[in-house]
Amino acid sequence: MASVEVLATPPAAPPVAAAAPPLTLLKRLQRPRVCIALLLLMWLPLTASVMFGGYLGDAFKTWVLLPAIPATILLYVVAVASWRESPIAIIGVSLVFFWLIAAVTVPFLPLVDPNKPIAPFTGVGIEKNGHLFLLGADFKGRDMLSRVLWGCQRVLVWGVTATLVAYVVGSMLGLMAGYLAKWWDQVISFIANVLLSFPVMVLFILILNYLGASGFNIVIAVTFASAPAIMRIVRGLTLDTKTRDYIFAAQTRGEHPLRIMIYELLPNARGPIIVDACLRLGYTTVAITTLTFLGLGLQPPDPDWGLMIKEAAKVAMLWKFSYMLLIPALSVSSLILGFNLMADGLREMSLRD
Amino acid sequence: MLKLIGNRLLQMLLIMAVVSLVIFAIFDSDKFKRQIAVAELGGFAVSALSDQDYEAWLDRKGLNVPFYDRYIKWVAGVVTGDFGRSFEKAEPVSRLLGDRLINTGILAFWVFALMIPISLTLGIIAGMREGAVQDRAVSFVAVLTTSLPEIATAIVLTVIFALGLQWVPANSAMVNGWDWRQLALPVMTLVLYDCGYVTRMTRASMAEVMTSQYIRTAVLKGLPHRRVILRHALRNALIAPFTIIALQLNWILSGVVVVEVFFQYSGFGKLLLDAALFGDVYVIQAATLVAVFVAVISQIISDVGYTFLNPRIRFS
Numbered sequence: 001m002a003s004v005e006v007l008a009t010p011p012a013a014p015p016v017a018a019a020a021p022p023l024t025l026l027k028r029l030q031r032p033r034v035c036i037a038l039l040l041l042m043w044l045p046l047t048a049s050v051m052f053g054g055y056l057g058d059a060f061k062t063w064v065l066l067p068a069i070p071a072t073i074l075l076y077v078v079a080v081a082s083w084r085e086s087p088i089a090i091i092g093v094s095l096v097f098f099w100l101i102a103a104v105t106v107p108f109l110p111l112v113d114p115n116k117p118i119a120p121f122t123g124v125g126i127e128k129n130g131h132l133f134l135l136g137a138d139f140k141g142r143d144m145l146s147r148v149l150w151g152c153q154r155v156l157v158w159g160v161t162a163t164l165v166a167y168v169v170g171s172m173l174g175l176m177a178g179y180l181a182k183w184w185d186q187v188i189s190f191i192a193n194v195l196l197s198f199p200v201m202v203l204f205i206l207i208l209n210y211l212g213a214s215g216f217n218i219v220i221a222v223t224f225a226s227a228p229a230i231m232r233i234v235r236g237l238t239l240d241t242k243t244r245d246y247i248f249a250a251q252t253r254g255e256h257p258l259r260i261m262i263y264e265l266l267p268n269a270r271g272p273i274i275v276d277a278c279l280r281l282g283y284t285t286v287a288i289t290t291l292t293f294l295g296l297g298l299q300p301p302d303p304d305w306g307l308m309i310k311e312a313a314k315v316a317m318l319w320k321f322s323y324m325l326l327i328p329a330l331s332v333s334s335l336i337l338g339f340n341l342m343a344d345g346l347r348e349m350s351l352r353d
Numbered sequence: 354m355l356k357l358i359g360n361r362l363l364q365m366l367l368i369m370a371v372v373s374l375v376i377f378a379i380f381d382s383d384k385f386k387r388q389i390a391v392a393e394l395g396g397f398a399v400s401a402l403s404d405q406d407y408e409a410w411l412d413r414k415g416l417n418v419p420f421y422d423r424y425i426k427w428v429a430g431v432v433t434g435d436f437g438r439s440f441e442k443a444e445p446v447s448r449l450l451g452d453r454l455i456n457t458g459i460l461a462f463w464v465f466a467l468m469i470p471i472s473l474t475l476g477i478i479a480g481m482r483e484g485a486v487q488d489r490a491v492s493f494v495a496v497l498t499t500s501l502p503e504i505a506t507a508i509v510l511t512v513i514f515a516l517g518l519q520w521v522p523a524n525s526a527m528v529n530g531w532d533w534r535q536l537a538l539p540v541m542t543l544v545l546y547d548c549g550y551v552t553r554m555t556r557a558s559m560a561e562v563m564t565s566q567y568i569r570t571a572v573l574k575g576l577p578h579r580r581v582i583l584r585h586a587l588r589n590a591l592i593a594p595f596t597i598i599a600l601q602l603n604w605i606l607s608g609v610v611v612v613e614v615f616f617q618y619s620g621f622g623k624l625l626l627d628a629a630l631f632g633d634v635y636v637i638q639a640a641t642l643v644a645v646f647v648a649v650i651s652q653i654i655s656d657v658g659y660t661f662l663n664p665r666i667r668f669s
Contacts, residue, residue, distance in 0.1 A: 001413040001634065005646060085577070091396075113633070144485075172385045174541065183374065193368070193371065194368050194371060197365070197368050197645050197646055197648050197649050197652075198372075198641075198644065199603055199604070199606040199607040199644050199647075200607045200643060201606070201607035201608075201610045201611070201622070202606065202607070202610075202625065202640075202641060202644045205603055205610070205625060205626060205629045206379075206629065206637070206641065207378070207628040208381075209630065209632075210379050282500070284401060286502040286504075289504060290472065290502065290503070290504055290611050292616075293504055293611070293615075294611070294626060295630070304462060306504075309504060313615065315523075316514060317516065317523050319512075319516040319517055322512040322516050322517075325508045325512060326508060326509070327510070328503040329506070329509065331502075332505060333500060333501045333502065333505045336500050336501075337496075337497070337500035337501075340496060340499065341496070344496065
């Protein structure tokens, strides 16, 4: 998502000698470098907390998220300010940031431990055993509100990481296939064709069954499933741009092919990639939730939306307990709707330019 | 044209050969053999088993020969129509898979039978006048339904129609024989998700055609609006949706896994997941080959259909 802000940021006002108005704080924040710094400040603590929190202890897991809170709020303000011309994008961004803010603030909120059983099968808004269940309790008596909010951490971190890795691998392969051509293209395209001739879910099941179910293996599986499609997009864009004069100029200067690929070709593929990335974030979130539901994804006992659905599907098939299924289902839908609306808004804005 | 199809089919055979060899190699590891043993004999029995007895068990199952030997034997069997036997269900794979494929086929038939008319109609109505009220309404609903993952749609529909209104059963396992009412929720789930996507594509295609010169000419000639849409616009606007619909066949095989597992419908997707969790290699092999076959065939249908329908491509 790093370059989303970069793309949408209007160019800084040209410095007009004396009458230059002082840059407002918002304008300063909209600079690409500041945005990237904020993104890192939000993302790195979150990833560290979710992926490595188990090795580093509870105190670290909690306090490392502290700097991420202001960064996330500032990023939301910047995103709304930059995209205010598209109401669709704003709705999308608000949905996504609702969950992002929940993910970074959840250790500091007055919630009970999501894994602590208190009062099984307590309905929505009922007080029992000295605790008010705003969203009810699940079949083991764990607080649903706490579980939903904690669950978004894992879905967000693993979803974004998987998409990011798939993008790095996919665009690198696409650049190689498009720019180096010859047998590179043959080999890479054949492998991509093999992978693309699988229905996605079949591929996921085969890979995860072989590697075993865990977050890191989901990243690998998503990379295998998504990278071929990304590679095709990037390859097409590369074939298109590589005949431009500035590429010949770079070749004449004797630049290394790797440098040409990353500095000359990649930035030109930016626009379509960003829109596709937003859509693909949605797909990956669906994939993670679905795989966890099928028993091939993230493992219990820590809360996770797919896991909540999986556990509730066995016990909650009654109207009275349907909140156990509806709450995680609606949460994941709202996040995906956010990503999709963001992609729609971005596409609309890029067409307008 | 025939050469193109032939090439694609040859490529498919090559892909199938590569994939099946890889699957055999993957499921040859000790971990999976032990997993099958545990599933069949029970965990305690396996840990109490002496190495010799374990070897004897492997021998009886035909698992102690190297995977390439088994692969060659399997390929010879596949050519004569024998896909091996399932470890889990102790049944020939061809019969097991055949039954399940028929069930999934019925599901897929109803999905397509409902999805195609609904999404084409909605897409055309929306695309006829871009930006009008009906366009905005249809587009909004389409974005909403594509944003709901199948699992969420399945849950919402179950809660409303099975748990709340109690019109249809929540479970589609068909324990007491075939029951059409149990098919309603799985079909509705898949249709809802799929409709959104196809509608959006039809709308885009229709909207593009409506801005073209020849439609403007037809309108300016004074033809009635009905005639412009039905005789002039539709022919071109339906080419792109056709290819999309053919590709949905591939997608259905993915979507069907979740829906079948959630509703306990015994079809292809559930079979594949169960086999994968069990380590039932012959079933996985056959199911994967079917999946790849359907995926590639749907791609070929989509490509060939597109060339066939679009004269600009056919003659150039």
